[in-house]
Amino acid sequence: MEAVTAILGGGLRVGVLLQGKKVRDDNKTLLQTGISHNNQLDSLGFCLEPNPSQTPPSLCPGDSPFLLKCDTPEPLSRVKNAKLLAIIDVPMDLGVDFCTYGLMLFTRCPPTAGLVCQSICTGSPEPHVNNLGNCIESDHDLASSPADTSMDKSTNSKALVAVPAMNAEALAVVPANRKSKQSEIVQRRIRRPFSVAEVEALVQAVEKLGTGRWRDVKLRAFDNAKHRTYVDLKDKWKTLVHTARISPQQRRGEPVPQELLDRVLTTHAYWSQQQANQQLKHQQAETCLLL
């Protein structure tokens, strides 16, 4: 939090929210909340607010008329169930203005909306949400605007990123996430849980083709699913086998019919044995050649 406040510099500070209520950020208060005991992470949040004890220093070489826009009386925004993940250096060729400090909030929307990206007080005339990369991606592959590269590349800019609460150690400041080659930030693909229908298709394909021909499985059952690679299918099968072995209480997400999970185990057992037989044959062949 200190680091973030420091980087935000002018006029802004980061406040701590506990269960939606603002709390003091002194050691005593934080200790009492139990945050440091790693057991109330879900109730932790952050907010951006004007920093009264500090006049905005000029971050820009020239004048910075935009910073003043952040000087609003009310907290600019509140993030619940979100943790500050990192302060990320944004390469200038992504089009983020030097004076732009955008707080990007990722909040979960109801059913299958995926992640929604919200920009809070970018400090510039217009929000630059999309300039930070393809941060909005729906289940329908919405066309995301490409990065604007028509900006001054001589300076650095930073963006604040918050993500849903999860890792306790997430407050670490990570190094710039830039691809040294083409200076492209590689966006992690959004999580897309497999539907029961997809599982059905996967199981059916593996029953027929086995567990060593994922390329064929992809072509056979997911040829038109652009976002499912054969590696994804291989990974999904791995988790399916695991899911089928654990107790139903330990399973998460949309429940997979037991009937399907049974087929997973059966199929897995069958092809495992099949694979073992194959390797046995190879070994015998090699042995023959040595004799």
Add this chain to the structure above:
DNA sequence: CTTAGGG
């Protein structure tokens, strides 16, 4: 480019 596995 695919497989196969660990991260």
Add this chain to the structure above:
DNA sequence: CCCTAAG
């Protein structure tokens, strides 16, 4: 999902 050594 990602990363990647091997084939």
